[in-house]
Amino acid sequence: MTASQVEKYVDSLIFALRMRNVPGEEIGQIVAEVEAHVAESGEAPAEAFGKPREYARTWARNTGHRQGRSDLIRSILGIVAAGAGGSLLGVSVIRTATDKSVWGLHPLLTVLAGVIVMAGAAFALPKADRVIDPRTGLEPERINRSGRRAMIITGAAVLAWLTAATVLALVLG
Amino acid sequence: MTDQWPQSWTRAAIEMCVLAVVRQHGPTHGYEIAQRLRDAGLGEIKGGTLYPVLGRLEQRGQLSSEWIGGVGGPGRKLVDITDEGGRALDAVVSEWMTWVGRVVATVGGQESTSGGQQPCGQPQAAAPRRLEP
Numbered sequence: 001m002t003a004s005q006v007e008k009y010v011d012s013l014i015f016a017l018r019m020r021n022v023p024g025e026e027i028g029q030i031v032a033e034v035e036a037h038v039a040e041s042g043e044a045p046a047e048a049f050g051k052p053r054e055y056a057r058t059w060a061r062n063t064g065h066r067q068g069r070s071d072l073i074r075s076i077l078g079i080v081a082a083g084a085g086g087s088l089l090g091v092s093v094i095r096t097a098t099d100k101s102v103w104g105l106h107p108l109l110t111v112l113a114g115v116i117v118m119a120g121a122a123f124a125l126p127k128a129d130r131v132i133d134p135r136t137g138l139e140p141e142r143i144n145r146s147g148r149r150a151m152i153i154t155g156a157a158v159l160a161w162l163t164a165a166t167v168l169a170l171v172l173g
Numbered sequence: 174m175t176d177q178w179p180q181s182w183t184r185a186a187i188e189m190c191v192l193a194v195v196r197q198h199g200p201t202h203g204y205e206i207a208q209r210l211r212d213a214g215l216g217e218i219k220g221g222t223l224y225p226v227l228g229r230l231e232q233r234g235q236l237s238s239e240w241i242g243g244v245g246g247p248g249r250k251l252v253d254i255t256d257e258g259g260r261a262l263d264a265v266v267s268e269w270m271t272w273v274g275r276v277v278a279t280v281g282g283q284e285s286t287s288g289g290q291q292p293c294g295q296p297q298a299a300a301p302r303r304l305e306p
Contacts, residue, residue, distance in 0.1 A: 030224070032240070032248065033203060037220045039247035040204040048220035055221050062225045135240045135248045 006038055007142070009045035009052060014131065016056035024129040030059055032134050078125030081117055089114030090165055097169035176216050183216065187226050189269065190215060192235060192254060192262040200239075200251040203227060227252055235261050 010031050017027045038045050049055045092110035095102045102110040133140045187210075194209045195201050201209075206227075207218045230236040235258030242248050254262070 026228075029228075029250075033224050033250060034220070036202070036247040036249055037204055037224070040202075040249075041207075041220070043220075049224075050219075050221045058221065058225050059228070062229055134250075 006035060006045055009049075010034060011142070012052035013049075013056060016053045017059065020056055020060035022056070022059055024131040025134075026059070028132040028140070029134050031131075031140070074124050078121045081121035081124055085114050085117030085119075085121055087114075088117060090161070093162065093165045094169040094172070097166070098172050176211070176214055178216050183218070183222070186215075186269075187218065187222070188230060189262060189265050191223075191226055191230065192258055193266075195236065195252055196254045196259060196262060200253045202249045202251055206252075230258065233261075234258070 013034065014027055014031060017030065022030070034045055034049055037043075037048060041048060046052075050058075088110060092102050092107050092114055096107040096111065101107065130139050132138070190210060190213075191206060194206050194213075198205075198209065203220065203223055207220070207223050210216075210218050227236060227238075231238055231252070235255060236252045237255050238250050238252045240248055240250050
């Protein structure tokens with residue numbers, strides 16, 4: 001058993017537990033138990049616990065976690081609103097430079113509407129509860145790192161997209 | 174004698190065995206429970222089987238747990254039996270003994286089985302008779 005083997009297993013396990021809507025606090029417990037157990041027994045994680053997906057399924061069945069209906073509705077609403085708001089914002093930004101109005105409204109108004117709808121989407125989406133390591137009471141450093149990376153990538157993508165839209169608008173204008 | 178038992182037997186008995194081991198030895202961690210069960214001849218209980226059982230028992234309030242020495246290392250989770258767990262264990266063990274007594278009587282084991290005398294005289298008395306020619 002090597003440290004990277006355990007890390008790889010734990011990463012897959014966290015992902016599989018997330019996919020099955022196991023609460024973050026419980027994920028922290030499950031992961032800490034895996035780490036403690038293999039550190040003591042010297043077994044490879046997959047040997048002691050089976051494949052990450054199957055182990056996650058055992059836990060999901062164990063405590064009967066399901067995504068609640070209200071969470072599901074919020075997810076769908078959030079995704080739809082984010083898409084609609086993003087499209088509205090994109091179209092408006094482009095037309096701010098080229099047209100006098102967007103669908104009969106002042107382009108700045110539609111930009112504002114796009115921003116509001118997107119903010120609404122962020123509000124509607126169910127909050128992902130955080131994985132808490134029971135040994136430290138904190139979010140595991142590894143998850144922090146991957147979270148930061150995801151945020152940077154998303155931020156860069158949004159920025160690039162807005163820049164492209166503006167450039168396109170200027171060129172077309 | 175083999176130490177590998179059918180999975181369904183393990184599933185049926187593991188909760189009470191875990192509770193019993195924890196009651197007998199006090200605060201214990203998962204790996205140690207697995208070792209004690211193996212030493213008792215109950216076979217190799219993998220982590221993938223054991224920890225969900227511990228989780229279930231804790232969720233029912235039959236075990237309590239506490240993490241020790243984990244900052245910067247893997248640490249250990251100690252579990253201990255609660256009063257509720259002790260009561261549940263006593264109840265299930267007495268029923269289990271009845272059940273085992275009836276199984277033994279049915280399959281024609283020893284004439285005098287210790288289990289199963291208490292609450293249920295009737296079916297137990299009936300079982301061995303059926304086996305007689």
